[in-house]
Amino acid sequence: MLRGSRFVRPFKLPGTPNWQSSLTKGPPANTILFLGFLILAASLSSFWIHLSTFQINHSTNQTIVITDKNQNSPKIIEFPLNCTIGINQTQTCPTNYPTDFSSDHLDPSSIPICPDYFRFIYEDLKPWKTAGITRDMVERAKNTAHFRLVIVKGKAYIDKYKKSIQTRDVFTIWGILQLLRRYPGKVPDLELMFDCDDLPVIRSQDYRGPNSTRVPPLFRYCGDRWTKDIVFPDWSFWGWAEINIKPWGSLLKDVKKGNQRRKWMEREPYAYWKGNPFVAETRRDLLKCNVSDTQDWDVRLFIQDWILESQQGFKQSNVANQCTYRYKIYIEGYAWSVSEKYILACDSVTLLVKPHYYDFFTRSLQPVHHYWPIRDDNKCKSIKFAVNWGNNHKQKAHAIGKAASDFIQEELKMDFVYDYMFHLLNEYAKLLRFEPRVPEGATHLCSESLACPADESEKKFMTESLVKCPSVTNPCTMPPPYEPQALGNFYRNNINLIKQVEKWEDKYWDSIHNKQQ
Ligand SMILES: *[C@@H]1O[C@H](CO)[C@@H](O)[C@H](O)[C@H]1NC(C)=O
Ligand SMILES: *[C@@H]1O[C@H](CO)[C@@H](O)[C@H](O)[C@H]1NC(C)=O
Ligand SMILES: *[C@@H]1O[C@H](CO)[C@@H](O)[C@H](O)[C@H]1NC(C)=O
Ligand SMILES: *[C@@H]1O[C@H](CO)[C@@H](O)[C@H](O)[C@H]1NC(C)=O
Ligand SMILES: *[C@@H]1O[C@H](CO)[C@@H](O)[C@H](O)[C@H]1NC(C)=O
Numbered sequence: 001m002l003r004g005s006r007f008v009r010p011f012k013l014p015g016t017p018n019w020q021s022s023l024t025k026g027p028p029a030n031t032i033l034f035l036g037f038l039i040l041a042a043s044l045s046s047f048w049i050h051l052s053t054f055q056i057n058h059s060t061n062q063t064i065v066i067t068d069k070n071q072n073s074p075k076i077i078e079f080p081l082n083c084t085i086g087i088n089q090t091q092t093c094p095t096n097y098p099t100d101f102s103s104d105h106l107d108p109s110s111i112p113i114c115p116d117y118f119r120f121i122y123e124d125l126k127p128w129k130t131a132g133i134t135r136d137m138v139e140r141a142k143n144t145a146h147f148r149l150v151i152v153k154g155k156a157y158i159d160k161y162k163k164s165i166q167t168r169d170v171f172t173i174w175g176i177l178q179l180l181r182r183y184p185g186k187v188p189d190l191e192l193m194f195d196c197d198d199l200p201v202i203r204s205q206d207y208r209g210p211n212s213t214r215v216p217p218l219f220r221y222c223g224d225r226w227t228k229d230i231v232f233p234d235w236s237f238w239g240w241a242e243i244n245i246k247p248w249g250s251l252l253k254d255v256k257k258g259n260q261r262r263k264w265m266e267r268e269p270y271a272y273w274k275g276n277p278f279v280a281e282t283r284r285d286l287l288k289c290n291v292s293d294t295q296d297w298d299v300r301l302f303i304q305d306w307i308l309e310s311q312q313g314f315k316q317s318n319v320a321n322q323c324t325y326r327y328k329i330y331i332e333g334y335a336w337s338v339s340e341k342y343i344l345a346c347d348s349v350t351l352l353v354k355p356h357y358y359d360f361f362t363r364s365l366q367p368v369h370h371y372w373p374i375r376d377d378n379k380c381k382s383i384k385f386a387v388n389w390g391n392n393h394k395q396k397a398h399a400i401g402k403a404a405s406d407f408i409q410e411e412l413k414m415d416f417v418y419d420y421m422f423h424l425l426n427e428y429a430k431l432l433r434f435e436p437r438v439p440e441g442a443t444h445l446c447s448e449s450l451a452c453p454a455d456e457s458e459k460k461f462m463t464e465s466l467v468k469c470p471s472v473t474n475p476c477t478m479p480p481p482y483e484p485q486a487l488g489n490f491y492r493n494n495i496n497l498i499k500q501v502e503k504w505e506d507k508y509w510d511s512i513h514n515k516q517q
Contacts, residue, residue, distance in 0.1 A: 248465075
């Protein structure tokens with residue numbers, strides 16, 4: 001179960017995405033290796049080009065408030081990318097983007113409260129709540145970090161330490177640059193370490209007792225119960241260029257349209273999964289449940305072959321067109337999988353194989369309300385029961401699918417993803433006990449320095465996800481932290497719901513065995 005995904009490094013290449021993709025016969029391993037290497041090499045070289053062709057530029061001090069009194073609504077001025085090469089033959093950062101933006105004219109009561117999952121920001125930052133974060137702690141997080149992010153006076157500087165898988169680092173940094181464009185003058189000065197790999201590494205067990213005040217703060221995409229890494233939205237929210245997954249903002253709209261094309265009742269009454277089973281033991285185990293001549297667990301599995309897909313223009317891998325089954329299986333890969341949001345968005349019932357990792361938004365999901373829990377040690381029977389239950393309780397099943405897609409459309413829209421980043425960075429910066437400074441050799445980055453020299457597919461996604469102007473509204477208002485007891489109750493309640501489902505499941509299979517005897 002757990003062992004497979006956590007401890008055994010399965011067949012996974014640096015260039016291989018950790019989810020989705022399809023075909024029964026893959027190309028020979030050495031071809032994959034070679035292509036993986038090519039993709040990696042390409043993404044690396046372009047990142048270095050991005051860094052080397054940019055030049056530091058001082059923005060003018062500008063404060064603007066734009067309101068159109070006649071229409072009583074703010075007038076928006078857009079600032080598109082300016083890739084014009086300056087007189088010195090270098091890509092410069094624009095000087096006309098506002099460095100401060102007042103939204104004080106707004107009625108504070110019109111600002112929404114952030115979704116519940118923002119409350120986990122306090123949980124993630126708890127290790128530093130009393131003593132704060134010293135420079136020494138940050139430096140110790142450098143061990144596994146791919147880059148250091150420094151924000152000073154609204155500008156971002158990157159000190160790059162090592163290459164990341166594919167363009168994870170580039171698109172993560174891109175996302176941060178967009179946050180700065182969205183909220184100019186609002187993101188505080190800070191320094192942080194970011195690790196773009198899959199698995200959390202700051203083990204709680206190493207920071208007990210006298211060491212509890214020495215936890216290195218390290219940002220990454222996912223966490224688990226045994227670690228203290230700080231979770232941050234992953235690169236795919238701005239697009240996953242290598243496998244043609246669009247930026248989240250555009251994809252959300254596509255999925256919404258896709259959902260209307262095929263109503264839940266008309267969808268195939270089976271559990272669907274499409275992905276790369278070779279990244280984790282638990283996924284290989286799932287393959288046993290596929291329909292065959294001799295068995296039918298109501299499971300329909302498909303292997304996604306990204307290399308074939310890329311050759312055929314990604315025709316079969318559009319996630320917005322994959323909402324044609326009533327049930328969709330989510331199963332972790334090497335760690336968490338970015339596929340979760342695409343699956344939850346479908347309006348289908350998400351059959352969630354017991355996860356071991358969380359990302360920034362998944363901790364507020366509730367079993368039976370947002371998804372149906374699936375055992376990881378007896379997957380086929382567990383899924384078969386879930387499908388059977390859903391097909392016999394269609395209204396209830398559809399309501400679960402709807403609750404998940406509503407959650408994704410409303411609470412995980414890009415506005416809130418940016419607000420999550422804002423509040424996380426803001427709360428983090430409050431804890432710093434030193435003055436952030438730009439280290440020697442760090443590179444100042446703006447959207448132009450990343451996007452202008454990028455290759456075609458990356459540039460397309462960057463242009464698509466560009467924040468074109470400052471937000472006319474303030475970030476949402478942080479909800480209060482969980483009372484320890486309330487959080488305990490929340491977890492206990494979830495565990496009880498899962499146990500309840502397991503009881504129903506056992507009863508169902510007992511009754512079938514009894515009938516057969
Ligand atoms: C920048 O803006 C602030 C606030 O509007 C103002 O007080 C300050 O004098 C400005 N600085 C420069 C160099 O223009
Ligand atoms: C774009 O950048 C070039 C070179 O830095 C500059 O001359 C030009 O004025 C800029 N255009 C706009 C619309 O800001
Ligand atoms: C262009 O380069 C010259 C000499 O390197 C420098 O003095 C000048 O400031 C640069 N101009 C701009 C706009 O970067
Ligand atoms: C504290 O940290 C040191 C050095 O990292 C380690 O050797 C020691 O075992 C830790 N102590 C505890 C109680 O975890
Ligand atoms: C699962 O079975 C279906 C139907 O026979 C088949 O098309 C598909 O390729 C199988 N999937 C895997 C991963 O073997």
